[in-house]
Amino acid sequence: MSPIKILIVDDHQMIRDGIKAFLSGVTAIEVVSEANSAAEAICKLSQHPEIDVVLxxxxxxxxxxxxxxxxxIMGQYKGICILAMSMHDEEVHIINMLKAGATGYILKDQGMLDLIEAIKTVSIGENYFSKAVSKTLMNQFMRRKKAAPSHKSLLLAMLTKREIEILKLIAEECTNLEIADKLFISHRTVDTHRSNMILKLNVKNTAGLVRYALSRHLIDL
Known part of the structure; x- marks a missing residue:
């Protein structure tokens, strides 16, 4: 199996060097390139279409x-996964990053082993949140649940764009194979996304997933 190819985007040379040094000993991950600015990140992606994950x-x-x-990046490169790295665990940063298209959020004070797990997780289309980030999301979820009957925006922020696409197709009674064909992905990937959404929305099965989505207009977008 080929290694997960990543691009590191950070304006601190020391952080980039530290990540590269540690990941150099991880055979499952390859640092393809690095960037210290937004403009350079876009440039590096155009030069390296093989990149799978952007830190x-x-x-x-x-x-x-x-x-x-x-x-x-998400507007130009549909197959790339974004893993956010930050010192900030405030809700506004987390939600805005997820809305932008990131599928993971890890804090910089976590260990390198956590970073490896995060990279591997987002590379297969799953979400990764550090414990502090998960706590922030859950606290906000509970506050909005108490404050108002509708908490659609937060739930949508917790779902990836791909998961929302699949959720719509599930509600239209498409099979896994039909969804896979429409989105040009494998049926196993569809299975993974379906399972992740069931966990996120705290339902028991696909029927519950559809009922939950319809009742909160999550697919009425």
Whole structure:
């Protein structure tokens, strides 16, 4: 199996060097390139179409943050996964990064073994949140649940764009094979996304998933 190819985007040379040094001993992951700014990140992606995962710092020093860069990348490169790296665990940063298209969010004070797990997780289309990030999302979820009957925006933020696409097709009674054909992915990937959504929405099965989505208009977009 070929290694997961990554691009590191961070405006601190020391952080990039540290990540590269540690990952150099991980055979399952290959650092293909690095960038210290938003503009350089876009340039590196055009030069290296083989990149699978982008490690994206949220606070870049060139006047453009990681959120806006993530939006650009997701608009141009549909097959790439974005793993956000940040010192910030505030809700606004997390939600905005997820809305931009990131499928993972890891804090910079975590260990390198956690980073490896995060890279491997997002590379197969699953979400990865550090414990502190998960706690922030859950606390906000509970606050909105108490404050109002509708918490659609937060749930949508927790689902990836791909999961929302699959959720729509599930509600239209498409089979896994039909969904796989429509989205040009494998049926096993569809299975993985379906299982992840069942866990996220806390339902028991596909029928519950569809009922939950319809009742909260999650597919009425």
């Amino acid at each position: 994206m710092d949220i606070s870049l020093g060139d006047g453009e943050d990681g959120i806006s860069v993530t939006k650009k």
